[in-house]
Amino acid sequence: xxxxxxxxxxxxxxxxxxxxxxxxxxxxxxxxxxxxxxxxxxxxxxxxxxxxxxxxxxxxxxxxxxxxxxxxxxxxxxxxxxxxxxxxxxxxxxxxxxxxxxxxxxxxxxxxxxxxxxxxxxxxxxxxxxxxxxxxxxxxxxxxxxxxxxxxxxxxxxxxxxxxxxxxxxxxxxxxxxxxxxxxxxxxxxxxxxxxxxxxxxxxxxxxxxxxxxxxxxxxxxxxxxxxxxxxxxxxxxxxxxxxxxxxxxxxxxxxxxxxxxxxxxxxxxxxxxxxxxxxxxxxxxxxxxxxxxxxxxxxxxxxxxxxxxxxxxxxxxxxxxxxxxxxxxxxxxxx
Amino acid sequence: xxxxxxxxxxxxxxxxxxxxxxxxxxxxxxxxxxxxxxxxxxxxxxxxxxxxxxxxxxxxxxxxxxxxxxxxxxxxxxxxxxxxxxxxxxxxxxxxxxxxxxxxxxxxxxxxxxxxxxxxxxxxxxxxxxxxxxxxxxxxxxxxxxxxxxxxxxxxxxxxxxxxxxxxxxxxxxxxxxxxxxxxxxxxxxxxxxxxxxxxxxxxxxxxxxxxxxxxxxxxxxxxxxxxxxxxxxxxxxxxxxxxxxxxxxxxxxxxxxxxxxxxxxxxxxxxxxxxxxxxxxxxxxxxxxxxxxxxxxxxxxxxxxxxxxxxxxxxxxxxxxxxxxxxxxxxxxxxxxxxxxxxxxxxxxxxxxxxxxxxxxxxxxx
Numbered sequence: 001x002x003x004x005x006x007x008x009x010x011x012x013x014x015x016x017x018x019x020x021x022x023x024x025x026x027x028x029x030x031x032x033x034x035x036x037x038x039x040x041x042x043x044x045x046x047x048x049x050x051x052x053x054x055x056x057x058x059x060x061x062x063x064x065x066x067x068x069x070x071x072x073x074x075x076x077x078x079x080x081x082x083x084x085x086x087x088x089x090x091x092x093x094x095x096x097x098x099x100x101x102x103x104x105x106x107x108x109x110x111x112x113x114x115x116x117x118x119x120x121x122x123x124x125x126x127x128x129x130x131x132x133x134x135x136x137x138x139x140x141x142x143x144x145x146x147x148x149x150x151x152x153x154x155x156x157x158x159x160x161x162x163x164x165x166x167x168x169x170x171x172x173x174x175x176x177x178x179x180x181x182x183x184x185x186x187x188x189x190x191x192x193x194x195x196x197x198x199x200x201x202x203x204x205x206x207x208x209x210x211x212x213x214x215x216x217x218x219x220x221x222x223x224x225x226x227x228x229x230x231x232x233x234x235x236x237x238x239x240x241x242x243x244x245x246x247x248x249x250x251x252x253x254x255x256x257x258x259x260x261x262x263x264x265x266x267x268x269x270x271x272x273x274x275x276x277x278x279x280x281x282x283x284x285x286x287x288x289x290x291x292x293x294x295x296x297x298x299x300x301x302x303x304x305x306x307x308x309x310x311x312x313x314x315x316x317x318x319x320x321x322x323x324x325x326x327x328x329x330x331x332x333x334x335x336x
Numbered sequence: 337x338x339x340x341x342x343x344x345x346x347x348x349x350x351x352x353x354x355x356x357x358x359x360x361x362x363x364x365x366x367x368x369x370x371x372x373x374x375x376x377x378x379x380x381x382x383x384x385x386x387x388x389x390x391x392x393x394x395x396x397x398x399x400x401x402x403x404x405x406x407x408x409x410x411x412x413x414x415x416x417x418x419x420x421x422x423x424x425x426x427x428x429x430x431x432x433x434x435x436x437x438x439x440x441x442x443x444x445x446x447x448x449x450x451x452x453x454x455x456x457x458x459x460x461x462x463x464x465x466x467x468x469x470x471x472x473x474x475x476x477x478x479x480x481x482x483x484x485x486x487x488x489x490x491x492x493x494x495x496x497x498x499x500x501x502x503x504x505x506x507x508x509x510x511x512x513x514x515x516x517x518x519x520x521x522x523x524x525x526x527x528x529x530x531x532x533x534x535x536x537x538x539x540x541x542x543x544x545x546x547x548x549x550x551x552x553x554x555x556x557x558x559x560x561x562x563x564x565x566x567x568x569x570x571x572x573x574x575x576x577x578x579x580x581x582x583x584x585x586x587x588x589x590x591x592x593x594x595x596x597x598x599x600x601x602x603x604x605x606x607x608x609x610x611x612x613x614x615x616x617x618x619x620x621x622x623x624x625x626x627x628x629x630x631x632x633x634x635x636x637x638x639x640x641x642x643x644x645x646x647x648x649x650x651x652x653x654x655x656x657x658x659x660x661x662x663x664x665x666x667x668x669x670x671x672x673x674x675x676x677x678x679x680x681x682x683x684x685x686x687x688x689x690x691x692x693x694x695x696x697x698x699x700x701x702x703x
Contacts, residue, residue, distance in 0.1 A: 047571055052598075056567035059597060151392070160397035162612060174597050182597065251559055251593045256392045257586075260558060302553060302568030309525060 030274045030289045033321075037293060041300035048303045051180045058181055059174065061295040062188040063247040065288065068266040068273075069195045070239030072287045073232045075270055076199075078212040078279025079132070079139035081233060084240050084266055085259035086150020087124045091117045091244035093154045096163040096254035099170070106169040117241045124150060125237020129230030143233075147263070154256040162255035165248055173249035184246050191242055196284045204231055212279025269294045271323055293318075378647025382469070383440045384638055387420035387429055387448040394586075394610055395630055399473070402634030403447060406642075406689045417638070420448075426455040433459050442466035445641035447634070449473045456480055464488040469645040471637045478702045482659040487651045490644040491692075492660045493637060494700060497529045497607070500626045500665045501536025501583075504605040506543075507624045507669070508579045511603045515546035516578030519569050521555040521562050521591060523583045530554070533583045533607060550576060555587045562590030570598060580604045585613035585625055592621060609668055611681045618673035627666040627680070632687055632695060639689040648690070657699035664695040 042049040067084050074081040095117035102110040124146065131142040165171070173184040199205040207228045210218040219225050243262065248254045273290025275282025297318055301311045386403040388396050404414035420436065422429035429451045437444060446463060448470060450456040456476035463470040464485050471490045482489040508518065520537055523530030534552055541549055550573050555562035562582070569577060579602055580595075582588040588606035595602065606613050609627025616622040644651050651659065668676050679685065688694075 045572065047574070050571070053571040056571060056597075060564045060567065155392050160391045160394055162394065164612065174593070247560065250597075251563055251590060253559060253589060257559070261560065298564060299568045299571070302551075302565055303572045305551065305572065 044304040058185040062184045063243045064265045065291045066243035067262045068269040068287045070236035076208045076212045081143040083143040083147035084262045086147035087240040088244040088259035089154035090150045091121045091241035092254040092258040105167040121237040121241025122234045125233040129233035133226040379443045379645045382445040382645040385418035398630035399634030402631035403638045406635040406638045426451045437466040442468045444468035445645040446470045447637040453477045469641045471641040490651045491640045495663045497532040498536045501533040502539045505537040505540035508605045509544045512579040517548045517550040517576040518579040520552035520581045521587045523557045525554040537581045559590040562587040563594045566591045566594035582606045584608045585610040660700040662697035
């Protein structure tokens with residue numbers, strides 16, 4: 001899973017033009033994989049290629065996309081965050097409690113529950129980062145543990161109950177459609193742009209790449225690496241909370257199980273999209289493509305009528321193929 | 337998701353191996369020690385414990401709340417109930433039981449779901465050896481019977497889901513006028529209740545030749561997964577789907593929302609009788625759900641173990657249908673949903689925890 005990059009690739013291709021073509025291919029491979037998958041499913045079942053189905057894929061992708069974008073920031077830094085399931089559950093449940101306590105409809109003060117959820121997500125991320133940096137615990141372990149704490153906490157405050165959010169205004173995230181797509185798809189797209197802005201136009205975004213590309217170098221250049229990492233975890237936490245809000249919007253229920261499955265889907269999406277687990281390579285757009293690949297596969301397999309027991313296996317194989325196609329093995333000296 | 341499944345699979349396989357070798361050696365030696373008449377004098381004040389998966393799941397939450405209600409009925413605080421949480425690990429389940437047996441010196445009344453069927457035997461044997469009293473719920477192998485262990489293996493309760501699932505299917509098939517297409521969203525494919533509930537639907541379909549089972553896919557008892565599977569079904573079958581058969585309520589919620597997103601309203605039947613599902617039945621959004629009264633099941637399992645331990649009754653004097661029996665099933669339809677809600681959900685009924693078999697559903701039959 002972890003790989004070491006050589007700073008100066010010793011295996012430069014003999015023909016520079018060949019190298020450029022290869023580089024472009026690797027860069028665009030995830031998108032190619034996505035297009036091939038869409039073409040494949042469309043060929044097997046023409047109904048796959050309908051606007052209504054794309055809206056369905058959009059609905060299932062939106063919450064996962066937010067979570068995957070959050071973890072992308074952390075992975076870009078060469079760390080990993082596995083707290084998403086707990087963070088999503090806690091944010092969803094606290095949002096639901098605050099929402100109902102403040103009036104139960106977006107038309108009242110209850111809209112304040114939206115920023116509350118984001119702050120809760122960021123706080124959990126902050127604690128993650130603090131444990132990782134101050135206690136010097138690997139991010140893998142710190143965040144996994146925090147994820148469990150989150151799930152436990154969500155269970156504690158709900159007592160195992162599910163909380164229904166029935167407000168028509170909030171549920172319009174799902175029920176109201178503009179140009180065939182529900183509002184939640186547009187919210188997700190808007191946040192993709194926000195994330196892209198953070199990644200490419202802010203100092204913080206550049207620092208993520210600096211830390212992921214070479215932590216010692218970044219440190220030697222005077223960058224407060226610990227601070228950048230904590231900021232990264234906070235940002236990730238806030239995006240998990242957005243994912244939680246969309247997940248609640250999608251089914252109208254907040255519960256401890258709201259966070260289920262997000263870990264597998266988001267990490268898989270990030271990796272399939274071509275963002276390297278060792279940091280410094282990839283970004284938001286890779287993740288967008290990755291999430292779409294995973295959701296197109298999930299949707300497509302049911303649409304073409306593959307039996308359930310084959311689906312998991314096919315998804316696993318496709319993940320390997322996608323990662324194989326989208327990783328530039330030339331820049332990696334060894335993988336362990 | 338994979339990883340979890342894979343690990344589960346692996347741990348089960350590893351354990352099976354250990355079990356097989358342990359049985360080979362220990363089985364011979366143990367055979368002489370066991371048998372009726374081994375039970376010792378009644379335990380004055382046994383520790384009462386419930387061993388289960390975890391409380392995240394609303395179903396298990398209900399089970400354990402029944403256990404707590406029983407403990408409170410004895411005049412103790414509900415904290416007096418000891419919780420052994422196995423988190424889906426049979427090893428942990430067994431290890432926790434052994435630890436508690438050692439701690440209580442066998443003065444234990446244990447209610448347990450052993451997480452998987454093969455784990456029931458070592459758990460029961462550990463309890464019997466220590467002189468504790470155990471009642472099991474859901475999981476046990478077909479060759480393990482309470483009456484083979486004298487008084488100490490008090491009882492086993494389970495539910496057969498095939499019959500009730502067939503009934504919900506019939507209600508669905510009638511509602512769609514006996515023609516059209518239905519889809520089924522199931523539980524984790526390898527789970528016994530998931531298999532039984534799908535079989536129930538298939539049994540009912542035999543009498544409705546004009547209804548086609550368009551597709552059946554696992555939704556893993558999960559609302560979000562069900563939501564995604566249902567939207568994919570809509571792409572594949574569109575208007576051909578005239579009814580939806582769900583393996584449980586949590587799946588039903590996901591289906592309902594997937595249909596709401598598209599502005600579609602077709603009959604949905606569910607299973608489990610969770611409070612929220614009952615409300616949906618009352619509103620007419622679900623056609624029917626099945627209540628298995630987990631609260632009573634959790635309470636009575638603990639009560640049976642407790643009362644056997646204190647000597648209030650001797651299990652070995654009871655007939656077989658009092659040792660292995662099916663739990664209750666109640667169909668909840670729109671007509672009786674409100675009444676049911678008032679009686680069972682808004683106020684949890686106070687059960688007579690010494691009426692051990694009143695609501696039960698007959699002796700367990702093996703195929």
